[in-house]
Amino acid sequence: MAATxxxxxxxxxxxxxxxxxxxxxxxxxxFVDSVSGKKFETIDPRTGEVFAKVAxxxxxxxxxxxxxxxxxxxxxxxxxxxxxxxxxxxMKFADxxxxxxxxxxxxxxxxxxxxxxxxxxxxIPAAAxxxxxxxxxxxxxxxxxxxxSRSIQGYTLREPVGVAGMIIPWNFPTSMFFTxxxxxxxxxxxxxxxxxxQTPLSxxxxxxxxxxxxxxxxxxxxxxxxxPTAGAAIASHIxxxxxxxxxxxxxxxxxxxxxxxxxxxxxxxxxxxxxxxIIFDDADIEMATGLAVFGSxxxxxxxxxxxxxxxxxxxxxxxxxxxxxxxxxxxxxxxxFDPSTHQGPQVDKNQxxxxxxxxxxxxxxxxxxxxxxxxxxxxxxxxxxxxFSDVKDSMLxxxxxxxxxxxxxxxxxxxxxxxxxxxxxKYGLAAGIVTKDLNTANTVSRxxxxxxxWINCYLAFDYDIPYGGYKMSGFGRDSGMEAxxxxxxxxxxxxxxxxxxxx
Ligand code: NAI
Ligand code: MG
Numbered sequence: 001m002a003a004t005x006x007x008x009x010x011x012x013x014x015x016x017x018x019x020x021x022x023x024x025x026x027x028x029x030x031f032v033d034s035v036s037g038k039k040f041e042t043i044d045p046r047t048g049e050v051f052a053k054v055a056x057x058x059x060x061x062x063x064x065x066x067x068x069x070x071x072x073x074x075x076x077x078x079x080x081x082x083x084x085x086x087x088x089x090x091m092k093f094a095d096x097x098x099x100x101x102x103x104x105x106x107x108x109x110x111x112x113x114x115x116x117x118x119x120x121x122x123x124i125p126a127a128a129x130x131x132x133x134x135x136x137x138x139x140x141x142x143x144x145x146x147x148x149s150r151s152i153q154g155y156t157l158r159e160p161v162g163v164a165g166m167i168i169p170w171n172f173p174t175s176m177f178f179t180x181x182x183x184x185x186x187x188x189x190x191x192x193x194x195x196x197x198q199t200p201l202s203x204x205x206x207x208x209x210x211x212x213x214x215x216x217x218x219x220x221x222x223x224x225x226x227x228p229t230a231g232a233a234i235a236s237h238i239x240x241x242x243x244x245x246x247x248x249x250x251x252x253x254x255x256x257x258x259x260x261x262x263x264x265x266x267x268x269x270x271x272x273x274x275x276x277x278i279i280f281d282d283a284d285i286e287m288a289t290g291l292a293v294f295g296s297x298x299x300x301x302x303x304x305x306x307x308x309x310x311x312x313x314x315x316x317x318x319x320x321x322x323x324x325x326x327x328x329x330x331x332x333x334x335x336x337f338d339p340s341t342h343q344g345p346q347v348d349k350n351q352x353x354x355x356x357x358x359x360x361x362x363x364x365x366x367x368x369x370x371x372x373x374x375x376x377x378x379x380x381x382x383x384x385x386x387x388f389s390d391v392k393d394s395m396l397x398x399x400x401x402x403x404x405x406x407x408x409x410x411x412x413x414x415x416x417x418x419x420x421x422x423x424x425x426k427y428g429l430a431a432g433i434v435t436k437d438l439n440t441a442n443t444v445s446r447x448x449x450x451x452x453x454w455i456n457c458y459l460a461f462d463y464d465i466p467y468g469g470y471k472m473s474g475f476g477r478d479s480g481m482e483a484x485x486x487x488x489x490x491x492x493x494x495x496x497x498x499x500x501x502x503x
Pocket of ligand 2: 227248251
């Protein structure tokens with residue numbers, strides 16, 4: 001076996017999985033059953049067993065949530081508050097998140113197989129941090145005074161775009177929720193969110209905390225349910241002014257089409273990636289292998305910006321591959337509640353089977369399997385971290401987003417070749433460069449068509465760093481002040497001056 005597996009029975013010893021408190025839809029400040037009364041099962045990826053049933057929202061429920069959000073936007077206090085009041089309530093919301101960090105991290109761990117310790121130390125505090133970042137902006141949203149060429153003057157108002165719909169994925173249930181909700185709240189929008197059907201629980205807990213913080217009813221609504229029903233109803237809703245989606249390119253196209261066919265609502269899409277990490281001969285091998293492991297295996301490879309194509313220059317290729325195998329073999333696969341675990345189970349059976357089928361493709365296509373390549377454990381959705389070398393650009397594993405713990409190594413000779421091959425993909429989300437040469441770093445970073453380029457680091461995110469796609473990885477930016485712009489629109493107000501012919 002490529003990696004060690006711990007016994008998976010640590011949960012009782014280390015952490016008691018909390019009782020699931022919130023399983024209903026959250027509409028207009030209340031937890032309610034779905035109109036149909038239907039529920040869906042949410043599965044523990046450690047075992048494949050059902051552990052909770054959650055209300056299954058559909059079009060009728062989205063209608064009710066949009067009605068509440070519309071009312072809260074058109075007549076409620078939220079968009080009319082002075083920015084400092086929105087800031088105050090968002091800060092309170094952030095404090096409540098931190099107070100509940102353990103329970104929230106446990107929900108994402110049991111729902112999505114995410115590491116509990118990582119959630120508690122990183123995802124949950126960063127959610128509070130994201131809220132605070134945008135809270136700080138809520139009272140600094142202002143336009144410009146315009147100097148006109150004729151006897152008129154003007155100014156711009158930055159107004160909230162209206163009711164924002166958000167469709168989020170399962171790989172970062174907490175981070176994705178706050179990456180989208182926080183700038184929208186700061187802007188004064190009201191919101192209908194649909195978390196992924198695989199990971200609905202933390203979003204419902206966040207709705208509860210929003211209410212506790214004093215965010216007015218109708219401002220933040222959460223509809224749990226499936227994509228083709230609840231998700232599609234958001235994308236096509238005539239009373240939603242903007243939709244922000246993160247997920248597959250395939251569904252991104254459907255969302256954009258639905259937005260166009262309904263009311264031309266504004267669209268932000270953050271879609272997949274097949275991100276190159278380019279390692280040059282002069283790289284520090286210790287650092288480069290470390291970045292490759294982190295970039296490819298973090299969150300079990302279920303990361304849109306994962307370094308899923310690793311280009312290594314020929315001079316260090318063999319040494320790099322050898323060291324990488326040594327490092328990857330130290331990965332501990334196991335129960336996400338166990339602090340010694342590095343890699344938990346894949347999110348669900350679909351994703352697990354999809355990853356295993358790509359691994360089989362890789363073997364059939366003639367890539368060399370250096371380590372891993374099999375499921376592990378007696379139950380649940382665990383997969384050995386896997387490395388393929390001698391990968392060719394034409395192989396499926398080099399072209400498709402696998403979204404799992406699978407590393408592909410590709411050999412290159414020259415800087416020009418690396419740039420050309422790195423760009424030879426329909427995606428353009430992220431890229432990494434490892435080199436000590438400033439010229440190489442500058443040339444490559446400016447030549448790669450991707451929304452974020454990391455030099456001698458990888459997955460280096462911060463609240464202030466906007467990210468999003470070039471090409472078929474989507475458009476619009478999450479994070480940073482650019483994300484706030486996604487929830488604002490500009491109104492221009494013009495008045496005549498004293499000597500104007502208009503008077
Ligand atoms: P998906 O794109 O189907 O799901 C993402 C979200 O979209 C979920 O909330 C889902 O309920 C919703 N959705 C699905 N169909 C919809 C529709 N017709 N209208 C509106 N909303 C809809 O992604 P899925 O099937 O869970 O994963 C498939 C692949 O997509 C993954 O293997 C991965 O390659 C990619 N993916 C990329 C993500 C990213 O961060 N960019 C996140 C999740 C998946
Ligand atoms: Mg899907």
